[in-house]
Amino acid sequence: MIKATFFKDSDGGYRGFSLSGHAGYAEAGSDIVCAAVSMLAINTVNSIELFTTDRIIANTDNEKGLLTCSFEGEVSSESTLLIDSLLLGLKEVERTYTDKTYIKISMKEV
Secondary structure, eight states: OEEEEEEEOTTSOEEEEEEESOOOSSSTTTOHHHHHHHHHHHHHHHHHHHHOOOEEEEEEETTTTEEEEEEESOOOHHHHHHHHHHHHHHHHHHHHOOSSOOEEEEEEEO
């Protein structure tokens, strides 16, 4: 199962997100759930880097299916919108593939 955690501060602003694990929908290389989640997350990180001036730290570990992204400093409205879009996409994947639990989304205050 993929665990998607969104980190928010006490004011409700995003501080980052983490995705870990594998969906288990199909064998590696054929898992469309993993592919969808990966594309959404990687596109979000790339978009934050390209379209905003926000400073982020992103790390990956392909074997563990891990991607983390955390903000350094203030988070712009553009980055907030991009993370909202990521969350929307992940919820749609979760809603579409309901025969088993392939993804679990949670929020954590930091």
